[in-house]
Amino acid sequence: MKKIEAIIQPFKLDEVKEALKGIGVEGITITEVRGHGRQKGHKEIYRGMEYQVDLLPKIKVETVIADSRLDDVTRTISAAARTGKIGDGKIFIYDVLDAIRIRNDDSGEAAL
């Protein structure tokens, strides 16, 4: 099994969710995060004091899938999340040791 961690632009969340549902991926976890890669932030000014904001709001999408689906899922996420500009985000892939369904103790790919 593989865990996919995708950091995407917040306004792309709906598209990515719909796209994943479209290929039958139903388990996802969403977190609101802040960060940056090469994307520059912006300047805010309060009463003459300047603040550089370079930690930008992003959305982290996490999902665990069967090994056989890896290419399909990463390509789907990329296509849905892409705008072509700096700041689109990144996808990281991890190995997963096991997965367990809490309701009934299913484990392995059956738990996904």
Added chain:
Amino acid sequence: MPNQTLNSGDNAWMLTSAALVLMMTGPGLALFYGGLVRSKNVLSTMMHSFVLMAVVTVLWAIYGYSLAFAEGNPFIGGFSYLFLNGVGLTPNADYGATVPHQTYMIYQLMFAIITPALISGAFAERIKFSAMLLFTCLWSTIVYFPMAHMVWGKGGLLNAFLGGKIGCFDFAGGTVVHITSGVSALVCALYLGKRIGFPKEQMKPHSLVLSVIGACLLWVGWFGFNAGSAVAASALATSAFVATHFATAAAALGWMFAEWMRHGKPSMLGGISGAVAGLVAITPASGFVQPFPALLIGFLAGIFCFFMVTTVKSKFGYDDTLDAFGVHGAGGTLGALLTGIFATKAINDGLKDSAGKVLPLGWVDGNPGQILNQAIGVAIAWGLAIVGTLIILKIVDVLVGVRATNDAEIEGLDISMHGEEGYNLDA
């Protein structure tokens, strides 16, 4: 028994004005200041305003009103009104001849409440709560009650209308409220020192939304502050209402345009800060000036206070957290001096000589010397604020310690002083 001279229109307006001025403190100032601090300190900042609504009331009832408004000497009142003795429902000829004396008393109380609340902007996010309470009690007694007496009390040194030797025009409290609190705020900011991390660490307002709401409540409430100072539902009240509104509008634009030119974008915070600066500056002038001079006073205040809060503050590096000095101290000083220029008997014919002839007021009336009297009033306010506040801070520091510990400050005063959090959004 109600007196025959009671005017129900006057009393209705004065009671309404008193409510409006209280609203300026709670929730006006509480929201305005609260939104500007970090979320871990929002309740503590609001508490500073709220608790004074309670504490100052008790001081006022027991001895505050007496020290401010009873007859005494030119500097402080006497004790004839202790425990509001003699302050009943019949009018006092000198303090609102057409409304119950208690109306005047309760109206003035709201001023006594908001004045120390303004100072809280300077020591927000790092003062110990017990110190703040003790400070306020001492400050009200040593600075506010005497200043209020000097400017508004019968026989007060600066009271142009009730026997003062150095007639200074301060319609609604430019010197009494804004200069004293603003200058005291600067002293507090210097004495307490900067917040941990200031100025390198980013400390953005956690909710400008709250601040905008607060500022708008201040704007509306200020009509009670200025127009109510006519102590009657009169033409003078109308004039003060109009002058107040015009100055505020011009000041908001002045600050916004100054910021637009300097930084390229006009900010919401700049707009509301400008508005407050205008409200402050027009306060002493509101019952004395024509509408278009009011516009000018406001516009100048917007630009001047913008300069004080941005250039001057960053140049000297003091941590006047919520710009109590930059807006109230500086704006009040500017307004008090400009009053000497634009005050006119065409608006306020209350100053008369012993023969009953109406006297000229400011420079526009051909009396440029008034500016000197205004400057004296300003100087007294500055002096009293500086000396009084320094002494009080020293006493409070020795007795309970003024500044919160580093741990308490970093954790946030809401938790360390009050055991609460402002936002439990996951609950």
